[in-house]
Amino acid sequence: GEDVEQSLFLSVREGDSSVINCTYTDSSSTYLYWYKQEPGAGLQLLTYIFSNMDMKQDQRLTVLLNKKDKHLSLRIADTQTGDSAIYFCAETPEGGKLIFGQGTELSVKP
């Protein structure tokens, strides 16, 4: 079945690195995504990784993919208070559908 799991909360201090973890079930997903949602807003695409890649870096964001363990992580370097939001990972099993995790609420303390 399709299932994506994330831890619900993460609290870090400003300037530290944040690592948000995600596990998924569908090994046929071609792409895996990370989205950011600020309060009362829609989803902002942060980054995505193709399933045949192990790592993707984009400025402060690093995505690691362990396809064998079906584990995806998002590392945010030098976390800022503006990074406080809910982060969703998503898999794409078929037909362009996105299956989202529950979201991880990141709280950045000054």
Next chain:
Amino acid sequence: GAVVSQHPSWVICKSGTSVKIECRSLDFQATTMFWYRQFPKQSLMLMATSNEGSKATYEQGVEKDKFLINHASLTLSTLTVTSAHPEDSSFYICSATTSRETQYFGPGTRLLVL
């Protein structure tokens, strides 16, 4: 690029009325649009997939007669919540894609049914 808008951003209506929500892709043509529902502090649940010019495909448990979806053009999809009730109050978000790869999300519409 890849901007998706929704209108209205919030709506309050009386129980029993119908509400229409528009989703537009502003700078690209969307072959497929998706409609999601999000309850507070929860994840997004896919309601339906809409392709231009054809009937929407609804997810299991979503009433197609209650949530009418029309995808009249490559830049516009509408979701009509018919005979709305308080339990339909939610945050409705659409997304649009030109391919099967990346979905771009609208800002969401908050619906409150009294």
